[in-house]
Amino acid sequence: MEEVYCSAFPFFHIAGLFVGMINLSMGNPQVLIPDPRNIAHFCKEYVRYRPTGVANVPVIYQQLVDDPSFKAVDHSRCKVFISAASPLPEKLFHHLEGIVGHGKVLELFGMTETMVTSFDAPGKKKKVGSVGLPWPAYRLKIVDLESGVREVPIGEEGELIIRGPGVMKGYWHMPEETARTLRELNGEKWLYTGDVVKMDAEGYLYVVDRCKDMIDVRGNNVFSREVEDTLYQHPAVELCAVVGVPDPARPGTQQVKAVIQLKAESRQANRGILETEILDHCREALAHYKVPQIVEWVEAMPLTSVGKVDKKGLRPKPA
16 A cells, blocks of 8 residues: 655654655655644645655644544544654543544654654554654663763653764754763763653653753752643643743742643633632642642644744743
């Protein structure tokens, strides 16, 4: 059967380039989606060309599973739905899998600087929340967040560092940034990814957060993804993002701010009641210092050109 891929990643993004080059090298047709946020067009092209594989960011998958026409489509020909570029919430994973079929939703991890470095191999055991097993060509270490030198034990969070054939040589005309990213450790050059991860005893990798997205609440590290995953469990939340904002009462530390886009059926509800419900839900699942102290409602979550939530645009601008 001819393989046909449908990707909403633009070619200027590493994921779009990766999918495009693989299909080009194999002679596979590819369905290109010029505007990934036009879900009606995406569904129309999906029905028309019946791809065998799809690649998207989680936000696009969220919009697809919320669209009745996507739920009504025959997904039997499509073998894989690849999610990349940002973590896939557990609730969305189960929702998407329930629509497209068991075992079809796969995750991978990669960077522009490294290409794909871990993935869910089709047919292998899938662990929800994991980005799969490291690509065999790469060497990976997880080091402590303070020194960046000590390897952490299995199950403990740390920064992912990588060596391998796909690792970049450096940033073009950016020597200082290159020196911060490519560092020597025990006589070898390693790329420091800026991603907080952990690994289980079977070698499965879990992305916990970006180092820059961690929030310092009175000396306690709060991983934004953990709070976001909790928010997504509330039935009224369609999209959310958690960022740190300066704590006016404690200079040098931050407060947890949740930015929330509600599902269409919840947008007319009383916001005060909803906020109380959502924060009560967070208090049941999270330590007290991780519970958002500020809630902001948005009609439309700001997205990057790739379709990821634009956290940079949600953070307060430097004075």
